[in-house]
Amino acid sequence: MCGLGHGSGMTDDDGPRLEVFSLFNGRDDFSLWLPVARARRVQTIEVRPARPRVGPIGPDEGEWLPLRVAEIDPSDGATEVSELLSFLWANPLADMVAGRQRWDSVPPMPLPDEGWNDLDEGWWLWLVVHDGWVFGAQTDFDRADEALQAGETLTWSAPGQACLGRVPVSWVAVPRSAWDEAWELAVRRLRAGPS
Secondary structure, three states, X not given: OOOOOOOEEOOHHHOOEEEEEEEOOOOOOEEEEEEHHHOEEOOOEEEEEOOOOOOOOOOOOOOEOOEEEEEEOOOOOOOEEEEEEEEOOOOEHXXXXXXXXXXXXXXXXXXXXXXXXXXXXXXXXXXXXXXXXXXXXXXXHHHHHHHHHOOOOEEEEXXXXXXXXXXXXXXXXXXXXHHHHHHHHHHHHHHHOOO
């Protein structure tokens, strides 16, 4: 939890860093670099709807359903360990199932080498492809912007859990092959409907 005085800052021992949350528009100019070594490394993930659906999604339906990326226990392949990232403003599922990308609120499949990011209603998710891994950073843009403008520094309470002042920043890494497979499986499941 942020703002309780716990955690440690970054040091030179953290090794290489990746640029995330980069914005240069003349009003909110900032960039944040997160150390590769501080990411929470996860081998098995699943892309799931954030809430249950009632029926199958047809090609012309426009249901909006937030998605989330969850860590899955590799011993049984089903038990959710924890939520890693969320896509709060996900495309209409019909678009995702049909392969249409009318909006940019879910990443393309497979994820391109240049990564992907989206900023919408204060939610900000940034994906970086590096060395065979997908690194994902997520935060509240408005609050992170205020924290950076106030000179707040980044502290770490655990792998993948940072605070920019009192603003939580998630930082996870998933093998790229596992990332792409999880998204492909999600589309197949969405096409099939609830089980």
